[in-house]
Amino acid sequence: xxxxxxxxxxxxxxxxxxxxxxxxxxxxxxxxxxxxxxxxxxxxxxxxxxxxxxxxxxxxxxxxxxxxxxxxxxxxxxxxxxxxxxxxxxxxxxxxxxx
Numbered sequence: 001x002x003x004x005x006x007x008x009x010x011x012x013x014x015x016x017x018x019x020x021x022x023x024x025x026x027x028x029x030x031x032x033x034x035x036x037x038x039x040x041x042x043x044x045x046x047x048x049x050x051x052x053x054x055x056x057x058x059x060x061x062x063x064x065x066x067x068x069x070x071x072x073x074x075x076x077x078x079x080x081x082x083x084x085x086x087x088x089x090x091x092x093x094x095x096x097x098x099x
Contacts, residue, residue: 011060014058014059014060015058017057017058018054018055018058020051020054021051021052021053021054021055021056021057021058022051023051024047024048024050024051024054025047025048025051025052025055026051027047028044028045028047028048028050028051029044029048031044032044032045032047049071049072052067052068053067053068053071053072054068056068056071
């Protein structure tokens with residue numbers, strides 16, 4: 001697989017993945033902006049990451065697939081990227097993001 005398109009440039013699959021990824025990012029971000037409960041807020045942000053992965057796959061390149069794997073596997077390995085650790089502090093049950 002090279003850095004150029006490895007599927008046809010006008011593949012219906014790639015166009016569907018791009019549309020679905022863009023829609024998922026948009027819906028997840030808008031829902032996260034309105035949510036006050038921490039658990040659902042994090043769930044909506046994971047939708048944004050899923051959409052970014054779909055957009056990466058829709059590129060049809062080696063870099064797009066690598067980026068998708070990074071977005072997908074990064075939370076599973078403790079949030080480490082390049083030596084940096086990303087921590088999310090969990091709130092107590094019943095707590096909200098905004099008062």
